[in-house]
Amino acid sequence: MTHSSGAAPGEARVRAAREQRLADRLAAALARPTAQQPEWPDPARARTVVARLRASPPIVTESETAQLSERLSAVARGEAFLLQSGDCAETFSEATEPHLRANLGLLKRMALLLAHAAGLPVVPLARMAGQYAKPRSRPVDADGLPVYRGDMVNSAVRTLAARSPDPERMLRAHGHAARVMALARTVYAQELADPCTGILSYLQGVPGGDRFARTAERIGPDPSPRSEQIYVGHEMLLLDYECAPLHTAGFTTGPEPLLASPLAHFLWIGERTRGLGDAHLAVAELLANPVGVKIGPSTTPEQAVEYVRRLDPHGTPGRLTLISRMGHALVREVLPPIVEKVTATGHQVVWQCDPMHGNSRTTADGRKTRHFDDIVAEISGFFEVHRTLGTHPGGLHLEATGEDVTECLGGARGLREDDLSARYRTACDPRLNAEQSMELAFTVAELLTAVSRPAARQTALHSSRSQR
Ligand SMILES: O=C[C@H](O)[C@H](O)COP(=O)(O)O
Numbered sequence: 001m002t003h004s005s006g007a008a009p010g011e012a013r014v015r016a017a018r019e020q021r022l023a024d025r026l027a028a029a030l031a032r033p034t035a036q037q038p039e040w041p042d043p044a045r046a047r048t049v050v051a052r053l054r055a056s057p058p059i060v061t062e063s064e065t066a067q068l069s070e071r072l073s074a075v076a077r078g079e080a081f082l083l084q085s086g087d088c089a090e091t092f093s094e095a096t097e098p099h100l101r102a103n104l105g106l107l108k109r110m111a112l113l114l115a116h117a118a119g120l121p122v123v124p125l126a127r128m129a130g131q132y133a134k135p136r137s138r139p140v141d142a143d144g145l146p147v148y149r150g151d152m153v154n155s156a157v158r159t160l161a162a163r164s165p166d167p168e169r170m171l172r173a174h175g176h177a178a179r180v181m182a183l184a185r186t187v188y189a190q191e192l193a194d195p196c197t198g199i200l201s202y203l204q205g206v207p208g209g210d211r212f213a214r215t216a217e218r219i220g221p222d223p224s225p226r227s228e229q230i231y232v233g234h235e236m237l238l239l240d241y242e243c244a245p246l247h248t249a250g251f252t253t254g255p256e257p258l259l260a261s262p263l264a265h266f267l268w269i270g271e272r273t274r275g276l277g278d279a280h281l282a283v284a285e286l287l288a289n290p291v292g293v294k295i296g297p298s299t300t301p302e303q304a305v306e307y308v309r310r311l312d313p314h315g316t317p318g319r320l321t322l323i324s325r326m327g328h329a330l331v332r333e334v335l336p337p338i339v340e341k342v343t344a345t346g347h348q349v350v351w352q353c354d355p356m357h358g359n360s361r362t363t364a365d366g367r368k369t370r371h372f373d374d375i376v377a378e379i380s381g382f383f384e385v386h387r388t389l390g391t392h393p394g395g396l397h398l399e400a401t402g403e404d405v406t407e408c409l410g411g412a413r414g415l416r417e418d419d420l421s422a423r424y425r426t427a428c429d430p431r432l433n434a435e436q437s438m439e440l441a442f443t444v445a446e447l448l449t450a451v452s453r454p455a456a457r458q459t460a461l462h463s464s465r466s467q468r
């Protein structure tokens, strides 16, 4: 943790004491049980890398993070919609401008579409510039090798040496993330000066695209404030990487000082590391950045309330995003008591639907995939639950790419299992391709048009225009 010098001696002492308290709390958090961490073969080498990460330059700025916090408050109040999308696992080899352009262009088109459908500003959040570590279900793969845990930890190549965790990879990940973020800022602002053209060419190119023509007609300039600004987030998984550069934040969401992560605007805790007694949650409690928690089908309403109590102690709207990933068959059953119990606490969280992770399946030849229809069914269930309870379905969290991959089944071209081998390129879980993603955006646009209230739409559009 760092602080600037130049303050009066009394002030410097107060600041030093405050930093020491935060350092002690972080050390206590890290002493708790941790899941899904690599065992570095050479711990001394790992410590050297962590020391270098501590001195590394920031990837995002605190003012951008504070701005995202404000925008998530609007989402939690029902005045905006959050769209998060990107690769399941970023790789070093795909940290290229064409790949970033494809993913960010897609995110921008989808955001524009949803903004018009919901009549609300859309906050774009890319799974990018840090999504290099993956939690896994099993420690070894089908060949008996240690499982691939993301480019930040080991290599996907199928040899024992390649799968050995290498701490130097954390430095490479940081370097790639910094470069990706710098590029993303420029690319997102530039990409599709005229996104309507991209949307219309999708409609013309895909079978049955004309069924969305009426929705497309309503699209005009982006009504979202700061529509050139992109935010990034990743799973806060690998604690050596995540905790090294934490420093006392210049902004806070309550009376006490907190730690800022300079690695991303938004961080979330995954389904496999959300234990209430575990380190990930205790670290997230110390962060000034907005945070999320994935909640799968085994989550109880009591656990959800505990996440809210711990991660949003001061009742800051949008400070916490609860990312439900129940699966299409369970969302209508499991989500309602959670939403009811959390709503009764009076805290205003962002309710976000991840329709990907509860709908994974394996094909006969061992490929992981997801069906477009299951993804739509989970989103429909999520909207239905919120419509019934009078709460705001605040956002979506997708694994999607603007590339023409063949990883998920179904969609307008009716991709079947036999088609998947053509361009199955994901490093981990299957992503929607560009066409499937646009089809999903149009489908969700129609759901949103059905749920959004015209009066609220007018007010939100008016106020977002006046902020520009
Ligand atoms: O992206 C999410 C997880 O890392 C992934 O679903 C785990 O996959 P596995 O079950 O193949 O380990």
Ligand SMILES: C=C(OP(=O)(O)O)C(=O)O
Pocket: 088, 135, 235, 269, 270, 271, 272, 294, 325, 357
């Ligand atoms: C691992 C992920 O999801 P979950 O924790 O929900 O399984 C993810 O979003 O990459």
